[in-house]
Amino acid sequence: MKTGKMMTSKTMTNKAKTRAAAMVLVLLHGIIVFGGFIAPGEPASQNRDFPFVPPTRLHFVDAQGHFHLRPFVYQSVSRPEGLYEYEESRDQEYPIHLFVEGPKYKIAGLFLSSIHLFGVEAPAQIFLAGSDNYGRDQFSRILYGGRISLGAGLLATGISLSLGLLLGTISGFYGRWVDESVMRIAELFLVLPWLYLLLAVRAFLPLHISPVQTFFLLIAVIGSVGWARPARLVRGVVLSARTRKYVLASRGFGASDSYVLRRHVLPHTYGVLLTQAALLVPQYVIAEVTLSFLGLGLSEPLPSWGNLLANLQQYNVLVSYWWMFAPAMALVVFSLGYLALADAFHKRLQSVTV
Amino acid sequence: MAAEQATKRAARPALVRVHALSKRYVQRRIFSRDKFVVDALKNVDVEIPPDCLTALVGESGSGKSTLASCLAMLETPDSGEIWFEGREISRAAACELESLRPKIQMVFQDSSGALNPRFSAAQIIAEPLEIQRRVSGRKLRQRTCELMEEVGLSADWADRSAHEFSGGQRQRLAIARALALRPTLLILDESLSGLDLVTQAQILNLLAEIRIAHSLTCLLISHDLSLVGQVADHIAVMHKGTIIERDTRQQVFESPRHAHTRELLAATRTIASAFRAERPGSE
Amino acid sequence: MNYLTRRLIHGIMLLIGASILCFLFADFAPGSFFDEIKLNPQISPETVAALRSRYGLDQPMPVRYVRWAKSVFRGEWGYSFAYNAPVRSLLAVRAGNTLLLTGVATFLAWLIAVPWGIWIAAHPGRGIDRLSMGSTSVLLSVPELVLALGLLYLVVRTHALPVGGMVSLRFDQLGRWSKIRDLATHLVIPVTTLVLANLPIILRHVRSSMMEVLKAPFIQAARGHGISKASLLFHYALPAAANPLISLFGFSMGGLLSGSLLVEVVTGWPGLGPLLLEATMSRDLYVVVGVVMSSTLFMILGNLLADAMLLAADPRVRMQ
Ligand SMILES: Nc1ncnc2c1ncn2[C@@H]1O[C@H](COP(=O)(O)OP(=O)(O)O)[C@@H](O)[C@H]1O
Numbered sequence: 001m002k003t004g005k006m007m008t009s010k011t012m013t014n015k016a017k018t019r020a021a022a023m024v025l026v027l028l029h030g031i032i033v034f035g036g037f038i039a040p041g042e043p044a045s046q047n048r049d050f051p052f053v054p055p056t057r058l059h060f061v062d063a064q065g066h067f068h069l070r071p072f073v074y075q076s077v078s079r080p081e082g083l084y085e086y087e088e089s090r091d092q093e094y095p096i097h098l099f100v101e102g103p104k105y106k107i108a109g110l111f112l113s114s115i116h117l118f119g120v121e122a123p124a125q126i127f128l129a130g131s132d133n134y135g136r137d138q139f140s141r142i143l144y145g146g147r148i149s150l151g152a153g154l155l156a157t158g159i160s161l162s163l164g165l166l167l168g169t170i171s172g173f174y175g176r177w178v179d180e181s182v183m184r185i186a187e188l189f190l191v192l193p194w195l196y197l198l199l200a201v202r203a204f205l206p207l208h209i210s211p212v213q214t215f216f217l218l219i220a221v222i223g224s225v226g227w228a229r230p231a232r233l234v235r236g237v238v239l240s241a242r243t244r245k246y247v248l249a250s251r252g253f254g255a256s257d258s259y260v261l262r263r264h265v266l267p268h269t270y271g272v273l274l275t276q277a278a279l280l281v282p283q284y285v286i287a288e289v290t291l292s293f294l295g296l297g298l299s300e301p302l303p304s305w306g307n308l309l310a311n312l313q314q315y316n317v318l319v320s321y322w323w324m325f326a327p328a329m330a331l332v333v334f335s336l337g338y339l340a341l342a343d344a345f346h347k348r349l350q351s352v353t354v
Numbered sequence: 355m356a357a358e359q360a361t362k363r364a365a366r367p368a369l370v371r372v373h374a375l376s377k378r379y380v381q382r383r384i385f386s387r388d389k390f391v392v393d394a395l396k397n398v399d400v401e402i403p404p405d406c407l408t409a410l411v412g413e414s415g416s417g418k419s420t421l422a423s424c425l426a427m428l429e430t431p432d433s434g435e436i437w438f439e440g441r442e443i444s445r446a447a448a449c450e451l452e453s454l455r456p457k458i459q460m461v462f463q464d465s466s467g468a469l470n471p472r473f474s475a476a477q478i479i480a481e482p483l484e485i486q487r488r489v490s491g492r493k494l495r496q497r498t499c500e501l502m503e504e505v506g507l508s509a510d511w512a513d514r515s516a517h518e519f520s521g522g523q524r525q526r527l528a529i530a531r532a533l534a535l536r537p538t539l540l541i542l543d544e545s546l547s548g549l550d551l552v553t554q555a556q557i558l559n560l561l562a563e564i565r566i567a568h569s570l571t572c573l574l575i576s577h578d579l580s581l582v583g584q585v586a587d588h589i590a591v592m593h594k595g596t597i598i599e600r601d602t603r604q605q606v607f608e609s610p611r612h613a614h615t616r617e618l619l620a621a622t623r624t625i626a627s628a629f630r631a632e633r634p635g636s637e
Numbered sequence: 638m639n640y641l642t643r644r645l646i647h648g649i650m651l652l653i654g655a656s657i658l659c660f661l662f663a664d665f666a667p668g669s670f671f672d673e674i675k676l677n678p679q680i681s682p683e684t685v686a687a688l689r690s691r692y693g694l695d696q697p698m699p700v701r702y703v704r705w706a707k708s709v710f711r712g713e714w715g716y717s718f719a720y721n722a723p724v725r726s727l728l729a730v731r732a733g734n735t736l737l738l739t740g741v742a743t744f745l746a747w748l749i750a751v752p753w754g755i756w757i758a759a760h761p762g763r764g765i766d767r768l769s770m771g772s773t774s775v776l777l778s779v780p781e782l783v784l785a786l787g788l789l790y791l792v793v794r795t796h797a798l799p800v801g802g803m804v805s806l807r808f809d810q811l812g813r814w815s816k817i818r819d820l821a822t823h824l825v826i827p828v829t830t831l832v833l834a835n836l837p838i839i840l841r842h843v844r845s846s847m848m849e850v851l852k853a854p855f856i857q858a859a860r861g862h863g864i865s866k867a868s869l870l871f872h873y874a875l876p877a878a879a880n881p882l883i884s885l886f887g888f889s890m891g892g893l894l895s896g897s898l899l900v901e902v903v904t905g906w907p908g909l910g911p912l913l914l915e916a917t918m919s920r921d922l923y924v925v926v927g928v929v930m931s932s933t934l935f936m937i938l939g940n941l942l943a944d945a946m947l948l949a950a951d952p953r954v955r956m957q
């Protein structure tokens with residue numbers, strides 16, 4: 001009796017956890033999808049007079065000590081004596097306005113618009129996460145780069161899971177030599193350390209190709225390297241589902257392979273697939289980041305979290321401009337959300353199977 | 355009177371005639387030469403007379419389920435013949451199977467494993483109809499409810515999922531599902547094991563009703579001779595992959611021919627007398 | 638056949654499979670080292686063709702594979718186009734450096750994780766347990782790349798440790814103890830990164846397998862006999878929880894090696910990672926294959942070691 005009650009309260013909190021993690025993720029993805037609206041500027045627009053500007057500070061209290069309800073910024077001006085050193089010019093406050101007119105973009109990549117969530121009047125600029133060596137707004141670049149990095153992660157996950165589902169199902173359902181050979185190959189992919197494998201596969205593909213080609217090539221490489229684990233898990237589920245009595249009964253009614261698969265076998269794999277998806281997406285985003293960081297992925301001027309971080313490979317950037325770590329923050333926040341979701345899925349899966 | 359009827363029925367040609375049926379399971383490991391061989395069926399000869407309840411008994415591992423699977427065309431035997439309604443079915447082609455399958459239906463022992471836990475009662479019963487494309491839409495729903503009521507389940511429970519039913523109710527669901535295709539032969543493989551005595555009796559009663567209503571031939575498989583001995587018209591005894599005895603119930607009980615049958619009978623009697631001894635005054 | 642012999646044969650099969658896989662990938666790929674040379678106007682197409690045939694690149698895949706296999710048996714591991722030297726001579730030093738880094742990191746990570754995990758498993762739900770679980774779940778979502786960069790930043794800002802490479806420039810002039818000290822200080826950043834990246838997984842596994850065992854009846858019985866807590870945890874529970882942990886040791890090699898590749902590149906540790914990156918950039922086919930094979934070899938050796946430990950810890954395994 002008591003254990004029963006404890007069980008329900010535990011699964012309840014797990015349910016709440018799942019929901020919380022899912023909601024946070026939806027919010028984060030929403031920010032990326034509507035990145036054009038949230039970003040105050042364009043990712044590619046350079047401002048060569050303002051390289052490496054530190055994050056703009058938001059003020060509420062002005063020089064006279066008056067409190068402003070609407071936050072404002074000061075204009076950053078370079079200090080005459082130092083290279084890449086800035087100070088705030090306190091002459092004039094530039095209040096932050098909501099829904100301002102700015103550069104054109106497409107809402108969620110669909111409708112043309114020029115309204116941005118926030119902005120300040122020229123000549124002041126607002127760099128929430130500082131600016132990079134070309135004076136581009138890092139905050140905008142992180143938002144736009146998120147599209148590419150997350151898009152790559154999601155698509156690659158789709159490829160891995162589709163491959164894993166297909167091969168795992170064939171393997172588990174048809175058994176015998178098919179199973180034997182697919183699982184041997186899977187073992188091969190699992191025994192190779194993934195980053196070495198990734199680099200090796202990348203090594204054999206052309207280096208200098210167009211950014212769009214690179215993007216899809218990268219997704220294909222990342223996605224096809226990671227099929228083995230989902231395939232193994234799916235195989236296990238299919239194998240155990242296949243030998244259930246109700247599958248035998250279904251055969252007795254004259255069910256075809258496709259009916260048995262569709263109605264009795266595949267529904268069991270969804271839990272595993274969801275958990276794997278939540279684990280793979282951050283892993284693959286990191287894979288994209290890693291490859292781009294190493295110069296084997298997407299290159300400038302296309303922003304991705306990887307090539308944003310690649311700035312840190314320069315010693316002076318790493319030492320002097322801490323805000324160049326900002327893309328890493330975005331990466332960590334997304335990973336945290338996905339891992340929390342994966343954890344919740346995993347717990348639910350266990351409570352179902354036990 | 356009953357014996358007379360039984361002999362009259364027996365005079366008609368058998369519904370199922372099994373001849374020299376053999377099945378061997380071989381398990382081998384890859385990269386290893388050791389094989390693990392089980393002769394589950396060895397030259398089985400048996401007949402199932404029509405419109406009767408035939409019991410197949412034998413201790414566990416004697417090959418009863420294997421025989422049932424072969425009859426239900428879920429396993430292909432290595433050699434031998436199975437004649438059903440004048441056709442040899444053990445090596446039927448896929449197109450023939452389609453028309454044959456509905457006629458021989460099976461109810462499994464483990465009722466929780468035999469019903470998909472993700473399905474509702476209605477979905478479970480509708481499955482064979484869906485696969486065979488007999489009826490669809492509103493009619494399908496109506497037919498499912500009819501079947502539920504026929505096996506003594508309220509149609510109000512149609513949308514409950516399988517695990518919300520008790521063991522006996524699940525067995526009823528499995529029977530309803532098997533009846534959906536209006537089979538000629540119904541095989542119940544250990545369908546009463548694992549149920550309590552009252553539920554066993556209820557299911558046996560249900561079986562008697564539907565046998566008459568559908569003019570069904572039943573093969574009731576059990577390891578427990580005392581249980582099926584009371585209801586079966588014919589009894590076949592299986593031992594180590596062969597049928598060692600098949601006759602009317604009376605014949606088997608009164609003058610068993612095989613030593614192993616006598617052992618089985620003796621076992622049921624000792625258990626029965628032990629029961630009586632333990633509960634004085636219960637008679 | 639003996640259990641370990643079987644595992645050994647299995648490992649060798651995997652190695653052969655991995656090498657075939659590498660050659661298959663290379664065969665699918667459109668570009669090669671000589672394509673880059675072709676772009677150079679000073680080298681005539683004839684020279685490129687001659688070079689190609691000299692290195693056997695005009696041969697079909699199976700022929701190239703057999704040639705490569707022969708050169709492995711000769712101890713050359715193919716030929717590097719870029720270095721103009723047998724691959725083995727390049728690999729040996731680099732592989733040793735990677736092994737040093739990963740070996741030290743593995744040792745430290747387990748050394749920390751096991752007692753810590755046992756401790757928090759024995760006191761579930763307490764503050765220290767919650768703190769450990771919370772911090773590890775955050776740490777889990779920080780990629781090695783970010784960890785390495787962050788540590789590098791801290792060190793560079795504080796000037797606490799030397800940065801970059803494996804030893805200082807004046808290493809050769811140092812005495813023996815100073816040499817070891819120098820090496821150790823250079824190890825700190827890469828090792829710390831790897832330990833931080835791998836500690837959470839190991840810690841969580843130790844905790845969960847210990848908690849599983851502590852629930853078992855024989856532990857309850859031992860507790861009833863009044864055995865001391867430390868003895869209970871380390872002499873009774875830990876051996877019982879060892880099997881899954883030893884398996885984890887085998888599995889975790891892959892993550893460790895991948896992490897090490899990145900850390901090496903970021904911190905300038907002259908291991909296999911920078912070599913692979915360089916070879917990837919210059920399409921130095923046999924170096925890529927050689928590095929991948931070395932990493933696979935490490936992985937398989939790690940698994941074999943785990944198998945051997947499993948055998949020592951649990952005689953039942955012999956039956957399998
Ligand atoms: N799929 C199978 N693979 C291997 N051996 C099997 C298989 N099914 C049954 N057997 C073996 O065949 C023998 C008969 O089994 P079964 O027909 O299930 O016996 P019963 O139903 O009388 O208990 C047993 O020894 C069993 O182990």
Ligand SMILES: [Mg+2]
Pocket residue numbers: 418419420543544
């Ligand atoms: Mg059986």
